[in-house]
Amino acid sequence: MADSIAHAQAHPDGPADPGRRDFIHIAAAAATLGGVAAVAWPLIDQMNPAADTLALASLEYDLSKVTLGQQVTISWRKQPVFIRYRTPAEIAAAKAADHASDLKDPATDASRVKAGHEQYLIVLASCTHLGCVPVFAQGDYGGWLCPCHGSQYDTSARIRKGPAPLNLVVPEYAFLSDTKVKIG
Amino acid sequence: MSDHPSTYQPNSGIERWLDTRLPIIRFGADLMSFPTPRNLNYWYTFGAILAFCLGVQIVTGIVLAMHYDPSGVGAFMSVQRGIMRDVNYGWLLRGIHANGASMFFLAVYLHILRGLYYGSYKAPREVLWLLGCVIYVLMMATAFMGYVLPWGQMSFWGAKVITSLFGAFPVIGKPLTELLWGGFAVDDPTLTRFFSLHYLLPFVIAAVVALHIWALHVPGNANPTGVEVKSKSDTLPFHPYYTVKDLFAISVFMILFAVFVFYMPEALGKVDNQVMADPLKTPAQIVPEWYLLPFYAILRAIPDKLTGVLALAGALGMLFILPWLDTSKVRSMRYRPQYRLFFFIWIVACAALGWCGSQEPDGQILEGVKTFTLIDADLNSVTWLSRFASIYYFAYFLVITPVLGLTEKPLPVPDSLYTPVLSHPAGAPAGAAAAPETKG
Numbered sequence: 001m002a003d004s005i006a007h008a009q010a011h012p013d014g015p016a017d018p019g020r021r022d023f024i025h026i027a028a029a030a031a032t033l034g035g036v037a038a039v040a041w042p043l044i045d046q047m048n049p050a051a052d053t054l055a056l057a058s059l060e061y062d063l064s065k066v067t068l069g070q071q072v073t074i075s076w077r078k079q080p081v082f083i084r085y086r087t088p089a090e091i092a093a094a095k096a097a098d099h100a101s102d103l104k105d106p107a108t109d110a111s112r113v114k115a116g117h118e119q120y121l122i123v124l125a126s127c128t129h130l131g132c133v134p135v136f137a138q139g140d141y142g143g144w145l146c147p148c149h150g151s152q153y154d155t156s157a158r159i160r161k162g163p164a165p166l167n168l169v170v171p172e173y174a175f176l177s178d179t180k181v182k183i184g
Numbered sequence: 185m186s187d188h189p190s191t192y193q194p195n196s197g198i199e200r201w202l203d204t205r206l207p208i209i210r211f212g213a214d215l216m217s218f219p220t221p222r223n224l225n226y227w228y229t230f231g232a233i234l235a236f237c238l239g240v241q242i243v244t245g246i247v248l249a250m251h252y253d254p255s256g257v258g259a260f261m262s263v264q265r266g267i268m269r270d271v272n273y274g275w276l277l278r279g280i281h282a283n284g285a286s287m288f289f290l291a292v293y294l295h296i297l298r299g300l301y302y303g304s305y306k307a308p309r310e311v312l313w314l315l316g317c318v319i320y321v322l323m324m325a326t327a328f329m330g331y332v333l334p335w336g337q338m339s340f341w342g343a344k345v346i347t348s349l350f351g352a353f354p355v356i357g358k359p360l361t362e363l364l365w366g367g368f369a370v371d372d373p374t375l376t377r378f379f380s381l382h383y384l385l386p387f388v389i390a391a392v393v394a395l396h397i398w399a400l401h402v403p404g405n406a407n408p409t410g411v412e413v414k415s416k417s418d419t420l421p422f423h424p425y426y427t428v429k430d431l432f433a434i435s436v437f438m439i440l441f442a443v444f445v446f447y448m449p450e451a452l453g454k455v456d457n458q459v460m461a462d463p464l465k466t467p468a469q470i471v472p473e474w475y476l477l478p479f480y481a482i483l484r485a486i487p488d489k490l491t492g493v494l495a496l497a498g499a500l501g502m503l504f505i506l507p508w509l510d511t512s513k514v515r516s517m518r519y520r521p522q523y524r525l526f527f528f529i530w531i532v533a534c535a536a537l538g539w540c541g542s543q544e545p546d547g548q549i550l551e552g553v554k555t556f557t558l559i560d561a562d563l564n565s566v567t568w569l570s571r572f573a574s575i576y577y578f579a580y581f582l583v584i585t586p587v588l589g590l591t592e593k594p595l596p597v598p599d600s601l602y603t604p605v606l607s608h609p610a611g612a613p614a615g616a617a618a619a620p621e622t623k624g
Contacts, residue, residue: 042273046247051270 058184060176063120071136073125076183080125080133081171082144083181086155091118093142094156102160105167109156112170122173122183123157129164144168188404190214219419220426221407223601227302228405228426229433230295236434237288238393242386244281245330248274252333254379256372259335260460279449280441285327286452287441289475292320296503301527303515304406310507312399317503319392324476326385329378336457337467343370343378345470349483352493369463409601410515418601469544477541478534482577484545485570487560495574502581509581511589519595523588530580533573540570 059076061083066072071084086094094109113121125133127146134144139152141160146152151162158167173183192213194200203210251271253262267274296316299305305313332343347364351357366373404413413419420426444451452474456467472480482499486492502509517524547566554562561567598604 042276043243043247045272046274046277047250048272050251050266050272050274052266053270 058182060180060182062179063181064179066120068119073133076171081183082121082123082125082136082157082168084121084123084136086119086121090142090155094154094158097141097154097156097158097160100160104159104165107156107158107167112156112158112167114173114175117175117178120181121155121157122181123168123170126169127151127164128159128166128168129162134168188214188217188219191217215401216421216423216427218401218422219404219413219416220422221405221413221418221601222420222425223407223409223605224405224426224429225408226429226433227294227298227408229430230291230298232426232430233291233434233437234288234295235393236437237284237291238386238390240280240284241288242390244277244284245383245386247277248281249379249383252379254333254376256335256375256461259333259375263334264458275449276445279445283441283444283449283452285330286444286473286475287437288323289327289473291437292323293475296320297531300506301517301524302406302408303410303510303512303517305507306510306515307507308403309399309406312396312403313507314504315392315396315399317500319389319396320503321500322385322389322392326382326389327473327475329382329385331473332375332378333382334457335375335461337459337461337465338454338457338470340370340461340463341466341470342472343374346472347374349493349496352490354490371463406515407601408516408518409598409604410518411598411601414600471542474538474542477539478537478577479541481537481541481570482574484541485567485574499574499577502578506581506585509585511586512592512594513589514594514597516597519597520588520592521595522592523584526580526584526588530576533576533580536569536573537577540566540573 057077059074061074063083063085066083066085068085069087071082073080073082075081091109097103098108098110099106109118112123127134127148129146129149129151132146132148134146134151134153136144139145139161141152141154143153143155143157143160146162146164149163151164152160153164153168154160156167157170159165171183173181176182190210190213192203192210194203194209199209202208248267251262251267251274253259253266263278267278269275271277299313299316328342328346332339347361347370350364351361353360362368364374365371366377404419407413454471459467471477479496479499483492483496486495512520512523514520517527543566545566548562548564549566549569550564553564555564556562558568
């Protein structure tokens with residue numbers, strides 16, 4: 001601020017105390033900035049999920065409704081989630097490919113399921129390319145094929161071929177009992 | 185925009201390039217350097233305060249529309265549960281928007297009173313005044329439709345009563361109300377179209393405000409003396425002199441605004457509106473928001489439906505024809521002591537009408553006192569006070585203003601708007617304006 005003062009030295013008609021004027025300017029600008037920020041934040045934050053939306057953020061599901069080799073699609077936070085009861089052959093295929101060279105987003109099958117519950121694969125049903133829902137048990141790897149742009153996932157929902165950059169996302173979940181899972 | 189010579193100098197190549205293609209920087213610079221009378225007082229800051237209010241209503245309104253459901257089933261819940269409880273800061277945004285309407289009207293009434301007192305409506309500013317009247321009517325329409333949106337009991341019955349006003353007209357009354365309602369009563373279609381129009385009208389207001397400012401910049405501002413600007417020395421550039429003054433006034437206004445939003449957000453509302461709209465049950469007392477009460481009292485003062493509606497419209501119409509009713513050559517009431525007295529009585533009459541509008545239609549002024557019956561009601565009644573105040577309201581415009589303009593002998597009017605400033609005992613010394621920074 002100091003360099004904005006012309007005639008800082010004792011002009012007879014000039015301000016008696018230039019420092020005081022600077023202080024007023026800085027204080028006014030600071031108060032304005034604070035006020036603008038205090039107004040801007042509620043105007044932006046109102047677009048974030050509201051309390052009633054957040055209240056629906058977790059979901060319990062009874063896994064006994066899924067039988068061997070089957071997949072159900074449920075809605076969690078308004079987005080589809082696959083729960084797949086994998087066959088031993090599918091699990092074996094997934095484990096065998098743990099270190100395959102065509103994994104774009106390398107991950108072991110064990111890191112994508114809960115220990116002791118390897119038969120259940122729970123992933124967001126949203127292709128990591130542009131968000132379409134992949135089709136069950138299609139494609140070269142027995143996992144999923146995305147109908148939009150041809151991304152192919154294996155039986156661990158890892159991306160193997162096509163434009164998607166990442167594996168299907170495993171949401172946060174925990175087993176409450178052997179047949180009950182809490183997603184979110 | 186006006187005949188004041190442009191002082192803008194493009195400083196860079198880009199500015200020169202733009203200036204010959206779209207002189208938008210020049211436009212803004214000329215607005216800021218606009219020569220403004222140097223004697224404007226704080227009553228002249230309400231224009232800026234109103235621009236601020238319109239901005240606040242539009243910004244908060246757009247945000248609230250993101251969370252609002254304009255359907256009969258969803259509206260009440262989306263406001264009372266969604267916006268007031270679930271949406272982040274929804275309570276704050278709605279508090280600002282709902283109280284902002286009242287603040288807007290408070291400011292517009294003071295702005296109008298200032299125009300009346302200082303004769304701002306007189307030639308050559310009639311179009312400026314008329315555009316202001318148009319804005320005022322649009323504001324009332326917008327506020328009314330906004331009040332319907334929360335879909336509480338007062339919303340619903342307010343909508344029913346006001347739209348039924350149009351039913352007063354012979355022949356076209358019934359089809360007109362059905363057209364407004366989109367049905368045979370206020371219902372979902374009414375709410376949805378009110379939402380659409382409530383979103384539209386503020387932008388229409390903003391457009392008329394632009395015309396209002398344009399019409400202001402042709403003759404330039406009026407001022408408290410009513411004496412026109414005669415030379416450049418009578419004026420100051422709008423920026424920084426009036427930008428700073430306006431910003432200070434807006435800051436003070438925001439304090440009052442914040443008191444309502446944070447300490448008494450429901451003080452101006454009605455509890456009945458916390459109850460969901462019920463088409464089968466009217467609340468015990470229906471009253472509009474405070475800013476419409478005087479007109480409501482005029483409506484109720486007249487026992488005939490159509491005449492009441494016409495009187496209500498006529499009360500607004502008075503403002504529109506005022507420039508041609510005032511016969512005085514003197515602009516400002518500073519120099520018209522008699523007219524000033526009648527003006528203050530008119531303000532009291534408006535306040536009395538406002539009070540009457542808030543009372544029950546069969547209420548008394550003095551509780552329990554019985555005088556004598558005049559025509560159809562006791563003299564000690566809200567009805568008769570409304571009638572006397574309504575008569576004065578119209579007489580002020582139709583009789584007092586034209587007659588007094590011809591008969592009143594005004595006080596001497598100064599030669600220039602600057603003279604009273606120099607001669608004012610409490611005024612600043614002549615050197616002060618030349619070196620305003622020494623006062624800091």
